[in-house]
Structures are given as structure tokens and as C-alpha cells.
Amino acid sequence: MKKGLMGILLAFITVFLIMPGVCFCQEMSNRELMQELKALKEKIRILEEKLVNQEKMSTEEISKEAPTGLEGKGLPERVRRIEEKMEQKQEGVLAKWADKITLSGVIEAEAYYEDYDYDDPAENDEDSSDITLATVELGVDVDIIKHVKGHVLFLWEEDDTEPVDVDEGFITLDGEDVVPLYLNVGKLYVPFGNFESHFISDPLTLELGETRESALTVGCVSEWMDVSVSAFNGDIDEIGEDNHIESYVAGVSFSVPRELISNFGIAGGVSYISNIADSDGLEGETPGEIKDYVGGFNAFVSISFMDKFFLECEYLGALDEFEAGELSFDGGKKFQPETWNFELAYAATDRLEVAVKYEGGDDLGDFLPEDQYGAAVTYGLFENTSLSLEYLHGEFENDDERDLLTTQLAVEF
Numbered sequence: 001m002k003k004g005l006m007g008i009l010l011a012f013i014t015v016f017l018i019m020p021g022v023c024f025c026q027e028m029s030n031r032e033l034m035q036e037l038k039a040l041k042e043k044i045r046i047l048e049e050k051l052v053n054q055e056k057m058s059t060e061e062i063s064k065e066a067p068t069g070l071e072g073k074g075l076p077e078r079v080r081r082i083e084e085k086m087e088q089k090q091e092g093v094l095a096k097w098a099d100k101i102t103l104s105g106v107i108e109a110e111a112y113y114e115d116y117d118y119d120d121p122a123e124n125d126e127d128s129s130d131i132t133l134a135t136v137e138l139g140v141d142v143d144i145i146k147h148v149k150g151h152v153l154f155l156w157e158e159d160d161t162e163p164v165d166v167d168e169g170f171i172t173l174d175g176e177d178v179v180p181l182y183l184n185v186g187k188l189y190v191p192f193g194n195f196e197s198h199f200i201s202d203p204l205t206l207e208l209g210e211t212r213e214s215a216l217t218v219g220c221v222s223e224w225m226d227v228s229v230s231a232f233n234g235d236i237d238e239i240g241e242d243n244h245i246e247s248y249v250a251g252v253s254f255s256v257p258r259e260l261i262s263n264f265g266i267a268g269g270v271s272y273i274s275n276i277a278d279s280d281g282l283e284g285e286t287p288g289e290i291k292d293y294v295g296g297f298n299a300f301v302s303i304s305f306m307d308k309f310f311l312e313c314e315y316l317g318a319l320d321e322f323e324a325g326e327l328s329f330d331g332g333k334k335f336q337p338e339t340w341n342f343e344l345a346y347a348a349t350d351r352l353e354v355a356v357k358y359e360g361g362d363d364l365g366d367f368l369p370e371d372q373y374g375a376a377v378t379y380g381l382f383e384n385t386s387l388s389l390e391y392l393h394g395e396f397e398n399d400d401e402r403d404l405l406t407t408q409l410a411v412e413f
Contacts, residue, residue, distance in 0.1 A: 100143045105413050108135040110200070112406040119399035132158045134408070137167070147174055167212070184217040190230040190249045191217065192273045194300040196312050198355035199376045200390045200408045203341040204368050205316040208361070209296060211249070211279045226269075227252045234278035239289045249273045251298075265304035272297055276318050277326075282337075285328040285367065295319040310345040310355075317361075329365030337363045351380035369394030369402065384412045 113129040136156040143149055148171070155167035170186025190213055195206040219228030234247040253269030273279075276296030277286050300314040317338025324332050338361055345355035355378075360371040374392035381387055387409055394402045 102141040104139040106135055106137040106410065108408055108410045110134040110406055110408045112404065115403045117401045134158060147176060180220055180222050182219050182221060187212065187214050188217065190215050190232065191228050191251045192249045192271045192296070193298045193316055194269065194302065194314055196302050198310065198343055198345040198353065199357060200388050200406050201392060203314070204339040204359045204361055204372065205314045205341050207368055208281050208337060208339045209276065209279050209298060209316040210281065211273065213278065223257055225252065225254045234275055235283050236275060236277040236286055237289055238293060239291055247275050247278055263306045268301040270299045286326055290326045291323050294322055308347045312341065312343040315340045329367040331365060335363040337361065339368065353378045364397055366396050366398055366400060370397045371395045386410050
């Protein structure tokens with residue numbers, strides 16, 4: 001009996017000692033769990049605050065882009081209005097560049113008939129006719145910033161510049177309202193000659209003297225006068241000399257302001273080129289090298305009265321002789337080629353103009369006519385659209401004769 005009581009007592013003591021430890025362990029686990037739950041709740045709270053802040057920022061950005069009066073509008077409506085505003089901004093940028101860029105161009109389609117009579121009876125006379133797309137020009141002028149401009153002119157001439165030639169491409173720096181100076185650099189026609197004409201065909205002065213080069217031109221311009229100097233490295237060199245930038249053009253032109261002389265327009269000028277063999281017409285008629293450079297001179301006067309009567313007078317020629325054999329058409333003689341052109345035009349109406357001309361030259365061989373005269377009629381079919389008819393009769397130094405009839409439909413824009 002005593003042993004049984006002792007066993008029960010020991011068991012009770014053991015349970016009494018163990019139970020507090022078990023309860024203590026269970027109590028510690030619950031505290032840790034509560035702490036973890038509190039920490040997790042805190043993290044969720046922080047994340048929710050960040051999310052709310054991000055939503056507020058997005059709403060503010062949308063409000064900035066969206067036009068006023070969108071409060072309470074749905075998201076699709078806000079997006080639509082924002083897209084409209086962005087499109088307006090893009091259109092504004094395009095419009096800004098459109099104001100800076102100017103496009104211009106010419107399209108000329110021609111039909112001609114040519115009858116060539118040789119003075120030598122051993123040669124058979126020739127006649128020919130054709131329809132051609134004579135000229136396509138596209139000019140791009142860009143007003144980049146104040147004092148800086150760019151110009152590019154693309155040219156296509158059937159059988160001459162195929163597929164397409166960059167006829168001009170240069171940069172202009174000008175003083176505008178600061179100083180009356182300008183600089184052009186690039187591929188350009190140097191200011192030698194004027195070549196104003198009321199005919200379809202180019203005047204003989206242009207055929208002899210027009211010069212396109214990669215050049216630098218510096219000038220001073222005013223209401224009355226334009227003075228310029230150009231420098232370039234021409235394609236025709238002196239025999240045995242190195243290839244350098246040594247060709248130049250110097251010129252001065254003037255125009256009388258219309259307000260000073262009522263109903264009259266008067267312009268004129270003179271220019272000098274150090275080597276006329278560099279002209280587009282003559283450089284193909286030389287062997288590439290000559291003994292000495294031959295200078296060239298040009299003078300012109302252009303007069304108009306009441307914008308109805310027009311007089312064009314121009315002279316262009318070499319100032320010295322080329323050595324025998326240096327020009328393909330000189331016949332083994334020393335030649336000093338020169339040309340002149342006189343035109344009189346009358347604008348009978350706003351649409352109809354008639355013109356007559358006499359032009360000629362000396363020491364031109366069979367390269368250009370020694371005497372040429374003709375007439376032209378131009379009628380404006382529509383705005384910037386004209387139809388012209390021209391007849392020219394030319395006589396060459398070797399007594400060959402040529403009759404040329406040309407009609408042209410031209411559009412300018």
C-alpha cells in the first residue's frame with residue numbers, strides 16, 4: 001500500500017515539474033509567431049504606401065499632359081486627349097521645318113526639227129527631229145538658322161546628265177542685318193556672265209562662258225551693287241605645272257532700285273575669269289593642258305520699261321589667243337574666241353511675249369555659229385505653265401548653215 005502511494009506521489013511530482021516547461025515552450029512559439037505576423041503586416045503597409053505614391057505620380061503626369069477639363073474623365077478619354085496633344089506637337093515641329101524649306105523646280109519637254117546644210121559639196125546635208133524631256137530640275141533651299149542657308153539643285157537632261165546630276169550644292173553664310181557680306185562654298189556656277197534670255201535655246205555667250213566648279217565665293221552686296229571674288233581649282237592646267245587652287249573670278253554688278261526711276265529697270269555688270277578654258281563649253285574642246293592660261297571678260301546690260309519692253313545686251317570672250325591646236329575647232333590656227341548677244345522682247349499681254357535676237361561671235365570655227373538670228377513666241381497657258389515656239393538661223397565660220405525650229409512646254413513651281 002505504501003509502495004503504491006509512493007509511486008503515485010512520484011508520478012505527480014514528475015508531471016508537476018515537466019508541465020511548466022511544456023507550457024513555457026508553447027508560449028515562446030506563439031510570441032515568435034505574433035512577431036512574424038506583425039513584421040509581415042508592416043511590410044504590407046509599406047508596400048501599399050509605395051503603390052499609392054506611384055499611382056499619385058502617374059495621375060499627376062497624366063494631368064500635366066492632359067488638357068484642362070478632364071477631371072472625372074475615364075482613362076481612355078485621357079489617353080485619347082494626350083495622343084491628340086502629342087500629334088499636335090509633332091505637326092508643330094513639321095510646320096516649323098516646312099517654313100524653313102523651300103522647294104522649286106522646272107520641267108521642260110521639247111520637240112525640234114534641225115536642217116544642217118554643209119558648204120562642202122562632198123558632205124551630204126542632214127536633217128533630224130526628236131521629242132525630248134529636255135530638262136528636269138528640283139531645287140531645295142533650307143534656311144537652317146539665321147546667317148546659315150543650304151542649297152541643292154538636282155538636274156536631269158536627256159542624253160546629257162543621266163541618271164541625275166547634282167548640278168549645284170553649296171552652303172551660304174551671310175551677314176543679313178549685321179554686315180553686307182556673304183560666302184558661298186560648294187559646287188556652284190561662278191559669277192562670270194549674266195546670260196539673260198527670252199528664248200528657248202541658250203545664248204552663245206552662255207555656250208562659250210558658263211562655268212560650274214567646286215568653288216568659294218566671297219561677296220559684298222547692297223541695294224545697288226554686288227561685288228564678289230571666287231577661287232577654284234580648274235580642270236584645265238598649264239603644261240608641266242602642279243595642280244593647285246589658282247583659278248579665280250572677279251566681278252561687279254549693279255541694279256538701280258525701281259523706286260528711283262519709275263517704270264524702268266536697269267542692271268549691268270562686268271566680270272573677269274583668269275582661265276576661260278575652264279568654262280563648261282571650252283574645257284571639252286581642249287586636250288586638258290594648255291601652254292598658258294587665257295583670261296576672259298564679260299560685260300552685260302539689261303533694261304526693261306514698264307515690264308513690257310526688254311533689252312538684253314551681252315559680250316563674252318577671251319582676252320588673248322590660244323595656241324594653235326589647243327582648241328579642237330581652231331583648224332591649226334591661233335584662236336581668240338568671243339561671242340555677243342542682243343535681244344529685244346515685248347510683252348504684248350500678261351500671257352503673250354514675242355522676242356527677236358541677233359547673236360554671233362568670232363574665232364568659233366564649227367563650234368558655235370558666227371552669225372545667228374531668230375524669233376520666239378511664248379504664251380502662258382496657265383499659271384506657271386508656258387508654251388514656246390522658236391526659230392533660229394545660224395551661219396558658221398566655215399560657211400555651213402543651220403535652221404532650227406523648237407517648241408517647248410514648260411512648267412515651273
